[in-house]
Amino acid sequence: MKRGSRRAAAERSEPGSRRKLTRKSRGGGGSDSRLRLWAKRIALWGGGLAVLGAVFLAVAVSFAVQTMPSYYQLKATQNDQTILVRARDGTPIVELGPSFGNWMDYDEIPQVMKDAMVAVEDRRFYSHFGVDPIRLTGAVVEGTIGDRSRIGGTSTISQQLARNLFLNNNRSVDRKAREAVLAAALEWKFSKEQILELYLNKVYFGGGAYGIDSASRNFFSHPATELSVAEAAIIAGLVKAPSRYSPTADVDAAVARAQTVLRLMREQGYITPQQASVDVDAVNLKTRLGGNSVRYFTDYVLPQLDLLLPETFEAIEVWTTLDTELQEQATASIRANAPDGAQGALVSLDRDGAILALVGGTDYVESSYNRATAAQRQPGSAWKLFVYLAALEAGWTPDDGVQDAPVEIDGWRPRNSNGRFSGEIDVRTAFAYSVNTVAANLGQDVGSGTIASMARRFGISSPISTYPSMVLGTSDVRLIEMTRAFASISAKGQSVEPYGVLRVTAASGEEIYKHQRGRSRQLVADYVAAGITDLLQTAVSTGTGRAAQIGRPVAGKTGTTSSNKDGWFVGFSSGITTGVWMGRDDAKAVRGLQGGRAPALAFSSFMREAVKGRPVEEFDTEVQLPGWMLEPDEEYLYGDPDDYYFIDEDGNLVDPQRREVDRYGYPLPVEGEQVPGSGERPQLTLPPNEAGQAASDDFLDRATGENLPPPAPPRMPRTIRSSETSRESVN
Structure with missing residues (x-):
């Protein structure tokens, strides 16, 4: 009974056990089926979406192809206006705006240039359909694990061309998608040769140069048909970062980038190892006349074209008053004499107001701020020009006696730089040695308003304070304003208006502007101009401006502000007037800075070259008072x-x-x-x-x-x- 019961129990338990095992087995098989089912669904949906995407892409590309301009229309398009700036002798000094050079057909482009560009920018250019799948995969990974709003390093030559022709430089996913569509449309509509021809004639290489011919002329002074292997490598290397790798801005960076291009060309079989080992350092770069300081001049002059010219979008050539040799000399004089940590500026005008040289700082690349035309600084004793002009017009003469003694005006007690008082002296001596107490007394005699009016008369447009201390140059002015005022004294009291543009011609050769000298005005009487010239000449011959002597008659005035924050010297000789300022941009004191030292030395260094070849001119300093005053x-x-x-x-x-x-x-x-x-x-x-x-x-x-x-x-x-x-x- 027991045995039977056990057997029966065992038999009854077996089906249950089998059922349980069967359910377990069925459960495992169901999970695999569900995975397979979802995989099929994903594949079907994915395939469907891919087909829809392909259809959508095909429609988008087809639409882009239909609306895309023709090849010849794309060749003819140019953006923005180009401006070629020339010096007074016709020498090109800078070209602004896009420069496109001559269009080069595919067969005219040197093979080494085409190979260099493909090697560094798009090694699979001849095999893809406008988008490189390998580079695109890397871009997707970057967008997934990195910055999703930016995708970099994916653009093929076709994509870059599409961006240059139709889009902006935004690197968003949306723009990249449109770029890809347009690139595919370009590949659909044009041949590889046409795309590469458009690209090499349109891509930007920096310095305003678009296309390889413009780049070759800009950097090497010859057309692109003459490019060597090393030169082609330099140009191809510019596309990635034109400003960073420009040979005119950083030669070392340009050479390093060119060597990378040569290595890629060798690895991809475009050149031999011998060609890849060329000496890039031996490449002759185009000489830049005037250095980067020329840009201070062009930055000041070219905005004036908006007022001088009728509205035009065609290329123009601007003939200026700039003398490139004097510009180089002015730059060297400022750099050689500016104290450590200080900036310097220089403006030089011819007798009719033509700007011969203009330097707005020690280095334009480091700082493009134009201290010659934009900075407003206290002129110190150089301002006494207007004090003594007002006094001479009121009847004072250089020989009149004055008292150098302590003075107080409304609580203000001016002091002399040497801390002493000389007693009775004449006006000439007081001016030559820049005696502050005498200037204060003269200012009180003629009135601050009269002095301010005199400054306005001579072209000072900056705000002028009328406090008693204004006689010592406490009102900020611009260097070009002070230089203009002294130029009017050099012109015997006739007004002088600075200008920098002689004429402008269109691309057709038509002259669309020519400078016409305005009607000059007599600002002060002859006897006033002669009297102030007498004082200015004495200041250089025996006074504070002795360092400005150049071996011929010079008239000028020094200026030094409190705590040696600013140093000035402005003067003239043989029809050329030059103003020099030095100081720090943050207006901190500069050790040892005085107008009679560094600025006067810079003036002397420059003027010796500026007046070379000009006849020696003696000054008219004879003061003849009109009869009605006597x-x-x-x-x-x-x-x-x-x-x-x-x-x-x-x-x-x-x-x-x-x-x-x-x-x-x-x-x-x-x-x-x-x-x-x-x-x-x-x-x-x-x-x-x-x-x-x-x-x-x-x-x-x-x-x-x-x-x-x-x-x-x-x-x-x-x-x-x-x-x-x-x-x-x-x-």
């Missing part, structure tokens, strides 16, 4: 209208010869114009924060005949004027 007759009472200078409400000089004037020199009214009533003098005003008028009331009363003084004995030259501003005459 005799108490009708001329004394009314003066000569030709000697008067009228200032408008903005402080600018009004030329009375532009219209008829009355016997006092005032312009006669014209129809519809509001004029002052009978016997009323026009009010002279200055810009905001500036006060005073260009001439004293006493001077105007005598000039116009109003408030006539009683008859007086003949006026004799003054010999002494005290710091109290009292006047004494001697027999």
Whole structure:
């Protein structure tokens, strides 16, 4: 019974066990089936999506092919305007904007140039359909594990051409997709030879050069048909980073990149090992006239074309006033004399205002900021030019006596640089040694507003303070403004307007602009110009500007600001006026910087070359006061209208010869114009924060005949004027 029961129990347990094992076995088989099922589904869906994607891609490419310009249209397209800038002798100095050179057909392009470009940019160019699958796979991996918004290093030559012709440089996934579609369309519509021809004539190589012919002329001074293996390697290496590998910016980087190109060409069988070992260092690069400092000049001059020219988009050539030899000399003078850590700037004008040289810093590559035309710095004692001009116009002469003694003006106590006072001296000596106390007294005598008006008259457009200390040059000005003012003194008081463009011609050769010298104006009378020239010449011959001597007559003025933050020297000789500034951009003190040292030495170094070949010119320093200032007759009472200078409400000089004037020199009214009533003098005003008028009331009363003084004995030259501003005459 027991045995039977056990057997029966065992028999009853076996089916259950088998069922259990069967269910387990079935369970494992079901899992595999489900995996296979999902794999089939994914394959079907994936295949379907791939087919849809292929259809979509085919439609997109087909549409792109239909709308794409023809080969000949693509050849003819050029973007932006090109500007070739020439020096005064016609020498090309810089080319701005895109330069395309001559178009080169596929058969004209040297084989070594084509091989170099394919080797470094797209080794599978001749086998892919516009997109390189191998490079694309790497791009997908990069986009998956790296920055998903950027895909780099995937562009074939066809893709680069598509980007250059139709797209921007954004490296997003969306742009890459459109780039791929357009590249495939290019491959569909054009042959490999046509694509490579378009690419080599369109790709950017830096320095404004588009295409291999422009690059070859830009870097090697010959057409692309003459490219050597080493030169082709240099050009091919530029595409990756034109600014980084430019041979004109970094020769070492360009050579290293070219050697990489040669290695790739050898590995891919385009050149022999002997050709790959060429000496890239031996390549002759195009000589750059004027150095990089030429860009300071072009940056200042070329924006003026917007005002000078009618709207045009064709290529133009701009003939300028720049003298390349003097530009090089100016650059060398600034670099050789600027103190360590300091910057320097130089502007040189010919007698008619033509800019002969302009340097805005020690190195344009390091800093393109133009300190000659944009920086505003305190001129120090160079500003005394306007103080003494105002004093001379008010009746002072170089021989008049003044007092170098302590002075206080509204709580301001100016000090001399040597800390001493010399007592009684003359105006000439005070100017030559830049005596601050005398300048302060003269400024108080003529008035800050009169000095500001004089500066405006001579072309200073920067804001001018009228505090008493302004006589010592506390108002910021630009170097080109100060140089212009001194140039007007060199021109015997005639206005001078700086200019840099002589003429402009279109690509057709048509002259579309020619400089016409404007009508000059007499800013001060001859006796004032002669008097200030006397003072300026003395400052160089015996005063603070002795370091500026060049072996011929020189007139100029030094300028040094407090704590030696700025050093100036501005002067002229033989019709050339040159201004020099030195200092730090952060306006910190520079040890030992004084206008009579480094700036004066830079001026001397430059001017010796600038005036070479010009005749020696003696200055007219004879001060002949007009008769109306010396005799108490009708001329004394009314003066000569030709000697008067009228200032408008903005402080600018009004030329009375532009219209008829009355016997006092005032312009006669014209129809519809509001004029002052009978016997009323026009009010002279200055810009905001500036006060005073260009001439004293006493001077105007005598000039116009109003408030006539009683008859007086003949006026004799003054010999002494005290710091109290009292006047004494001697027999």
